[in-house]
Amino acid sequence: MPDSLKLNRRAVLKGIAGATLALPILEAMGSEVSQKNPRRFCAIYTANGMALPKEEHEIDEWHWFPQEVGQEFKFNKSTEPLSPFRNQLSFLGGMHHPNGTKADPHTCSDMWLTGAPLHNPKPGTYNSVALDQLIALHTKQHCRQPSLVLSIDAGTGFLSRTGTISYSVDGKPVPAENSPRRIFDRLFRGDTSSLEHEREKLNKRIKLVDAVLDTARSLNKQLGQSDREKMDQYLTSLNEVESRLIASEKWIDIPLKNQDYSHLNLDASPEGEPADYYQTMFDLIALAFDADITRSVTFMLNREDGMGISDTFPIKLGLASTHHQLSHAADKEGQLNFAKYDLFLSEQISHFLSQLQEYKDADGTVLDNSLVLFGSGASTTHNPRNLPTLLAGGANMGVKHGSHWRKEDTRLSNLYLSILHSMGIEKDSFGDSTGTFDQSVFTGV
Structure with missing residues (x-):
């Protein structure tokens, strides 16, 4: 051994x-x-990219990214449910991991929060620490749970078909949980x-x-x-x-915040109705943030390459094909169905943001004191560039929203370094970062 x-x-x-x-x-x-006020971070990942239809498909209104750059952008149909939060979110275009262009495209979820050189790892290692676990190292002394790691399938999966997006300080996958009842018991029945x-x-x-x-x-x-x-x-x-x-x-001797759990459906299952399951999971995260049980959360909505339970979710929603098949669709109908699944995910993210907006801190809402990162490790059909990326919340954390920001070949690690600074964690670098993110988004605290 x-x-x-x-x-x-x-x-x-x-x-x-x-x-x-x-x-x-x-x-x-x-x-x-x-x-x-506590500062919180939640990373939400979806596999297989987003629908980015080509011009010949003639469905530009279903493109995940807005067509306009800047503050005058308009939500397209697949992201329209997020429009109530226009001034509390930003679309970030042109993002990528330099190491993502060199690696097996199926490792994009493995490296999404790390940016590690998975094509050429250091001897005896595979990955590096994920953003959420680095945050947890600095926030765990303030809350009951160091971090909350969730996914649709639970466990860790396996290399390049991972079931978690969270990696420890040693670069090892942190097992995820997917049962609402077990999550509730762990968080609220201590x-x-x-x-x-x-x-x-x-x-x-x-x-x-x-x-x-x-x-x-x-x-x-x-x-x-x-x-x-x-x-x-x-x-x-x-x-x-x-x-x-x-x-x-x-x-153990410090009482939990008094909260209402009556809306929770703890019997929701990833084998059941997709919306019921996702909303219950997001409700649990929101409650955990509101009670300050943890300040670092990851939630993996889908696994790469047709793996796992959620690949059939589009079929359950009447979209004819599996999620992975839709991501490879080259025709107009396939891309339209792929975009309609993006619409479904936007509805789930909007529900989550609504919950965070409803809960109050001493100064502002929980959303004002939380950064929510939503995205994928591929743009579409395993493309490692222009990764769909959305950042929401953090109004009290030095973040300015309300725009479609875009700059080609911007390192995700630069974004992650600025997220660390917004969390009050002063690091000189993260992964392969070359500096902090654009100050028009991160204005400082």
């Missing part, structure tokens, strides 16, 4: 023994700090008995890891590369669970 796995195992044990953790903000800091039950389950899993490690050593490290990768992912999962439990236990 590689030493790196043993070190990861020790990291888990260190957590059980009592890892050092900053005290909750309500206990550790004065009122001047504790009364500041009583002593449930935490003890989770701790018991974790200890049993760790004993299993001990046995596997001992067996691996006795077999003279005969695990193959695939098995080592699976073990690595399992250890990452254990570490994630342990991290959540430690955070929850620190907050």
